[in-house]
Amino acid sequence: MKNILVINASPNQSDSYSRLLTERFVELWKRHNPNDTFIFRELGNTNIPHVNQHWVKAAFTPEDARSTEDKLAITFSDVLVNELQDADVIVLGSPMHNLSVPSTLKAYIDQVIRMGVTTSLAPGTPGSPYVGLLENKKAYLFLVRGGYGFGKGEIYEHMDFQEPYLKAILQMLGVTDVTTVKMNHTTMSEEQRSDSCTNAQAQVDALFD
Numbered sequence: 226m227k228n229i230l231v232i233n234a235s236p237n238q239s240d241s242y243s244r245l246l247t248e249r250f251v252e253l254w255k256r257h258n259p260n261d262t263f264i265f266r267e268l269g270n271t272n273i274p275h276v277n278q279h280w281v282k283a284a285f286t287p288e289d290a291r292s293t294e295d296k297l298a299i300t301f302s303d304v305l306v307n308e309l310q311d312a313d314v315i316v317l318g319s320p321m322h323n324l325s326v327p328s329t330l331k332a333y334i335d336q337v338i339r340m341g342v343t344t345s346l347a348p349g350t351p352g353s354p355y356v357g358l359l360e361n362k363k364a365y366l367f368l369v370r371g372g373y374g375f376g377k378g379e380i381y382e383h384m385d386f387q388e389p390y391l392k393a394i395l396q397m398l399g400v401t402d403v404t405t406v407k408m409n410h411t412t413m414s415e416e417q418r419s420d421s422c423t424n425a426q427a428q429v430d431a432l433f434d
């Protein structure tokens with residue numbers, strides 16, 4: 226039995242293409258794995274606190290030396306970290322916002338990157354100075370963009386700070402088995418949007434072939 230963590234970062238509760246894709250994925254997963262369990266973490270429509278001075282002090286104080294105030298400062302971070310640690314599969318739906326991810330997702334990332342807990346430093350490691358501490362996890366990314374041209378060899382490839390960023394963060398956490406489904410054109414013509422949507426939905430379906 227697997228535990229699936231589903232994270233949605235779109236501020237749009239309805240008419241959201243990233244939510245459409247994560248919902249389709251969840252529906253198909255349930256059909257194929259009826260005994261698996263799900264946890265849903267809403268980001269787009271909730272307040273994820275930014276890290277502040279109390280958080281930083283607490284996170285970088287050894288656990289057995291933390292004051293009551295320290296513990297309080299990272300209580301929510303602990304909840305989010307536990308969700309990640311308990312997940313076998315991480316499903317993330319996210320729009321592109323200003324070439325990157327919505328600020329709520331960035332705030333979430335800052336809450337769950339915890340030195341010595343979810344990641345660690347190992348300078349000299351080829352390719353990355355980080356060694357992630359989350360093990361045996363698979364991630365699915367459902368990434369949507371209003372525009373287009375962010376793919377490999379395409380005109381705006383150099384402006385994509387969404388997919389490469391999320392993959393680097395997942396690697397920092399130790400999650401290297403990552404499958405991505407992308408949908409472009411969501412704010413373009415009805416025809417382009419519809420074609421992209423059909424294509425992305427087919428890619429989701431193909432994950433279960």
Ligand SMILES: Cc1cc2nc3c(=O)[nH]c(=O)nc-3n(C[C@H](O)[C@H](O)[C@H](O)COP(=O)(O)O)c2cc1C
Pocket residue numbers: 235236237240241242243244319320321322323324325369370371372373411412
């Ligand atoms: C604040 C904001 C910034 C955006 N920035 C970009 C962008 O840089 N590039 C892009 O292609 N689309 C951009 N979009 C469009 C969204 O990625 C697009 O509408 C997407 O479908 C929203 O996700 P959703 O359909 O899951 O709600 C932006 C939208 C918003 C609201």
